[in-house]
Amino acid sequence: xxxxxxxxxVVVGHVDHGKSTIIGRLLYDTKSVPETAIERVKRIxxxxxxxxxxxYLLDALEEEQxxxxxxxxxxxxxxxxxxxxxxxxxxxxxxxxKNMISGAANAEAALLVIxxxxxxxEQSKRHAYILSLLGIQKVYVIVxxxxxxxxxxxxxxxxxxxxxxxxxxxxxxxxxxxxVSGFLGENIARKSDKMPWYKGETxxxxxxxxxxxxELEDRPLRFPIQDVYKFDHRRIIAGKIESGRLKVxxxxxxxxxxxxxxxxxxxxxPENNKKDEVVAGMSIGITIEDEFFNKRGEVIVHKNDNxxxxxxxxxxxxxxxxxxxxxxxxxxxxxxxTQETECEIVxxxxxxxxxxxxxxxxxxxxxxxxxxxxxxxxxxxxCFDEFxxxxxxxxxxxxxEYDVSGGGIVSGxxxxxxxxxxxxxxxxxxxVHCFDEYYYSLSEGLIRKHPKYKRTFKVGDxxxxxxxxxSYPESFDVIDINSKHVAKIRKGQLSxxxxxxQYIYSELPIITSDGFYVKVxxxxxxxxxxxxxxxxxxxxxxxxxxxxxxxxxxSKNKSFKFTI
Amino acid sequence: MDHLDRLEAESxxxxxxxxxxxxxxxxxxxxxxxxxxxxxxVKKAFFGxxxxxxxxxxxxxxxxxxxxxxxxxxxxxxxxxxxxxxEEAIKQGMGPEKGRLVCCKALKTDALQQVINKYKFEALxxxxxxxxxxxxxxxxxxxxxxxxxxxxxxxxxxxxxxxxNTDFPKGSHVRVHPLLSWTEIDIWMYIKRENIPVxxxxxxxxxxxxxxxxxxPCTFPVESNATTIDEIIEELKNTKVNERAGRxxxxxxxxxxxxxxxxxxx
Numbered sequence: 001x002x003x004x005x006x007x008x009x010v011v012v013g014h015v016d017h018g019k020s021t022i023i024g025r026l027l028y029d030t031k032s033v034p035e036t037a038i039e040r041v042k043r044i045x046x047x048x049x050x051x052x053x054x055x056y057l058l059d060a061l062e063e064e065q066x067x068x069x070x071x072x073x074x075x076x077x078x079x080x081x082x083x084x085x086x087x088x089x090x091x092x093x094x095x096x097x098k099n100m101i102s103g104a105a106n107a108e109a110a111l112l113v114i115x116x117x118x119x120x121x122e123q124s125k126r127h128a129y130i131l132s133l134l135g136i137q138k139v140y141v142i143v144x145x146x147x148x149x150x151x152x153x154x155x156x157x158x159x160x161x162x163x164x165x166x167x168x169x170x171x172x173x174x175x176x177x178x179x180v181s182g183f184l185g186e187n188i189a190r191k192s193d194k195m196p197w198y199k200g201e202t203x204x205x206x207x208x209x210x211x212x213x214x215e216l217e218d219r220p221l222r223f224p225i226q227d228v229y230k231f232d233h234r235r236i237i238a239g240k241i242e243s244g245r246l247k248v249x250x251x252x253x254x255x256x257x258x259x260x261x262x263x264x265x266x267x268x269x270p271e272n273n274k275k276d277e278v279v280a281g282m283s284i285g286i287t288i289e290d291e292f293f294n295k296r297g298e299v300i301v302h303k304n305d306n307x308x309x310x311x312x313x314x315x316x317x318x319x320x321x322x323x324x325x326x327x328x329x330x331x332x333x334x335x336x337x338t339q340e341t342e343c344e345i346v347x348x349x350x351x352x353x354x355x356x357x358x359x360x361x362x363x364x365x366x367x368x369x370x371x372x373x374x375x376x377x378x379x380x381x382x383c384f385d386e387f388x389x390x391x392x393x394x395x396x397x398x399x400x401e402y403d404v405s406g407g408g409i410v411s412g413x414x415x416x417x418x419x420x421x422x423x424x425x426x427x428x429x430x431x432v433h434c435f436d437e438y439y440y441s442l443s444e445g446l447i448r449k450h451p452k453y454k455r456t457f458k459v460g461d462x463x464x465x466x467x468x469x470x471s472y473p474e475s476f477d478v479i480d481i482n483s484k485h486v487a488k489i490r491k492g493q494l495s496x497x498x499x500x501x502q503y504i505y506s507e508l509p510i511i512t513s514d515g516f517y518v519k520v521x522x523x524x525x526x527x528x529x530x531x532x533x534x535x536x537x538x539x540x541x542x543x544x545x546x547x548x549x550x551x552x553x554x555s556k557n558k559s560f561k562f563t564i
Numbered sequence: 565m566d567h568l569d570r571l572e573a574e575s576x577x578x579x580x581x582x583x584x585x586x587x588x589x590x591x592x593x594x595x596x597x598x599x600x601x602x603x604x605x606v607k608k609a610f611f612g613x614x615x616x617x618x619x620x621x622x623x624x625x626x627x628x629x630x631x632x633x634x635x636x637x638x639x640x641x642x643x644x645x646x647x648x649x650x651e652e653a654i655k656q657g658m659g660p661e662k663g664r665l666v667c668c669k670a671l672k673t674d675a676l677q678q679v680i681n682k683y684k685f686e687a688l689x690x691x692x693x694x695x696x697x698x699x700x701x702x703x704x705x706x707x708x709x710x711x712x713x714x715x716x717x718x719x720x721x722x723x724x725x726x727x728x729n730t731d732f733p734k735g736s737h738v739r740v741h742p743l744l745s746w747t748e749i750d751i752w753m754y755i756k757r758e759n760i761p762v763x764x765x766x767x768x769x770x771x772x773x774x775x776x777x778x779x780x781p782c783t784f785p786v787e788s789n790a791t792t793i794d795e796i797i798e799e800l801k802n803t804k805v806n807e808r809a810g811r812x813x814x815x816x817x818x819x820x821x822x823x824x825x826x827x828x829x830x
Contacts, residue, residue: 004566004567006567006570034803034804034805034806035804035805036804036805036806036809037806040818043818044818074694074701074702075694075701075745076695076701077695077747084567086745098721098722099720099722101722101724102704102722102723102724104724105724105725106724106725226577226580226581226584227580227583227584229610229611231610231611231612231613231615232611232613234611236611238580238609239580240573240576240577240726267611268611269607269608269611269612270607270608270612273608279565281565281569281570281573282565282569282573283572283573283574283576283577283580283609285611296584321722333731335727337726392725395725396727397724397725397727399731401731402729402731402732402733403721403729403731404721404722404723404724404727404728404729407722407724407725407727
């Protein structure tokens with residue numbers, strides 16, 4: 001038997017835009033469904049006094065057929081001479097979004113179906129957003145129901161423009177736009193003579209043009225331990241290789257602890273399954289030379305690989321499907337490959353209404369079906385990658401009580417407040433970057449800040465007024481424009497921390513918390529500065545920029561050095 | 565890795581997840597081709613061992629060859645086999661003549677409930693596949709049942725990225741379905757590749773063979789001349805006949821299986 005390629009494609013879009021019909025038609029026209037199934041649909045359609053309903057080939061549940069909607073995702077195999085397909089039909093109804101995600105998360109490519117007459121609708125947008133969050137880049141847009149708009153090229157072009165403008169905001173760039181009629185079978189498996197202006201492929205032809213992702217075999221080894229078995233004399237570490245490859249004799253490291261050993265054997269049953277090397281995707285078992293205590297959740301990498309993160313804090317993009325809203329400071333269970341740990345959302349950095357793509361201002365929670373950028377802190381350190389570096393070890397789910405309620409992808413590490421430099425007095429706190437060193441990275445062509453003193457300074461503590469790339473006088477005041485606190489440095493020591501309202505200008509130099517000199521040299525200048533600062537809208541970046549350009553001097557106390 | 569390798573790896577992963585997450589777990593073995601493939605995968609997942617008991621729900625109406633084959637394989641593989649019959653229903657004369665769906669409910673679903681209660685199994689591994697039948701196509705790999713084994717198929721939790729729902733309220737029961745992604749042809753290709761022993765009812769005699777096995781009064785052979793696995797695969801590539809065409813209970817009602825399965829049928 002030759003190994004045939006399998007491509008998993010999810011079909012998404014707004015309710016009633018014809019996802020199931022298009023798939024049903026595709027299956028019907030290519031004779032991919034048994035006649036008995038077709039007979040059954042004929043019978044049901046007849047009983048209901050309706051024309052043959054292609055969608056019923058997929059919507060098997062009674063409620064689905066009676067209400068004409070897809071409730072849950074279905075998967076159907078289908079083949080062309082080139083390869084096999086797994087077509088995943090995802091529900092379009094908002095309340096079944098969790099089922100849509102269950103279907104879409106396992107797909108490599110997607111068809112976004114848009115009703116030609118209705119254009120982009122709420123779920124079209126939401127689904128497109130989720131595709132981008134799931135990291136699915138291979139997308140065709142299928143403009144369905146062309147028969148409803150008289151197969152008009154002009155209208156097709158308008159819809160195409162509307163959709164592409166929207167999708168580009170999500171960094172989703174469809175490779176093709178195909179005008180079809182699922183109901184009539186136009187441009188599904190056969191070229192439509194009703195749309196001679198369309199020179200592209202039929203849907204069936206276009207499917208074969210999707211290119212498969214690079215396999216995970218060529219990435220660094222990630223072997224999360226699923227379980228350790230001792231059914232007989234062997235102590236077998238079992239699990240699935242998520243990426244990379246592994247062979248007997250390889251030197252390995254077991255994270256998060258970093259214990260080092262060697263692969264002694266690759267275990268197998270039955271005899272003819274013996275393998276010398278195992279690769280990504282395989283569910284395997286190994287024994288190792290050292291009899292460490294190993295457990296589920298540890299991740300095996302090659303000994304010299306330092307690319308897997310071990311941390312308890314990371315930034316993530318997530319979608320939330322829970323019955324209850326996602327809130328800060330509540331304990332959830334986080335599952336990332338075979339690791340499980342309690343976690344909290346320590347900050348909700350951005351919440352996006354997936355329909356309008358508008359940011360929800362000052363969000364304190366993430367509502368069901370919204371997407372968000374958050375910072376997550378786990379109770380124990382866990383191992384992970386950034387999603388873009390390794391999709392399987394870069395994604396996780398959150399469990400609220402008993403339900404998997406959200407999914408997310410790791411976007412990067414973070415520096416939490418504890419890991420930055422700050423001034424504190426009583427309950428007042430001010431994060432300062434004025435002691436960070438600034439380096440110009442020649443290889444990257446940009447300036448990077450390097451926080452040298454990651455510590456908290458209390459009143460009375462000496463502060464490092466002289467650094468490699470900055471120099472401050474012995475006495476000065478530090479103002480934080482965001483939190484509107486002022487710190488007083490006297491003779492190289494932090495002497496006080498006050499609210500800006502109570503601050504009295506002392507005719508000493510003022511710098512910002514970033515270390516930029518504030519151009520205030522007299523009481524009058526300070527009055528102007530204060531007035532403008534008080535009027536400044538807190539989060540309006542353009543006003544802040546104008547303000548900073550007027551009042552701040554970057555180069556007075558700061559410089560930067562070159563690095564390689 | 566080819567297509568069968570990927571299916572195999574996925575099923576093994578799910579079996580190991582189930583074994584790791586539930587302390588009281590068993591596998592349902594119907595003696596048919598799917599659950600026998602599943603048994604093979606269990607032995608691969610656990611390196612030649614089967615670390616949990618197998619359950620056979622005996623309706624007493626099974627095709628006699630199936631029972632013979634069951635006992636032979638159980639001995640050969642040294643299996644911990646639990647055979648359960650709903651004795652009470654049998655005593656009261658339950659049989660297909662009372663109505664096929666009623667009979668299936670009593671001798672299979674209720675019998676299953678009895679054995680689960682008796683042994684307090686938290687989870688049960690089953691060899692159902694999505695391509696077998698419409699309501700099975702909607703299943704999750706880890707599928708929650710309530711105390712009465714009922715399945716709320718309109719409100720299933722999301723399941724993605726190999727992250728299954730493994731946290732459950734007390735008293736609930738979980739069905740684990742490692743073979744969901746397999747098709748009938750995959751099963752036969754795998755049987756051939758692995759040389760898995762299957763019962764010979766599947767091979768044609770006198771122009772007929774069983775395509776799906778069940779109880780003798782309700783399961784009928786389909787027309788076929790396929791006497792080898794290769795011929796079966798070839799037949800399946802060209803057939804217009806549904807796999808469960810020979811299963812009488814499916815024809816009782818357009819949504820028969822959905823209704824049975826909602827109540828806890830396998």
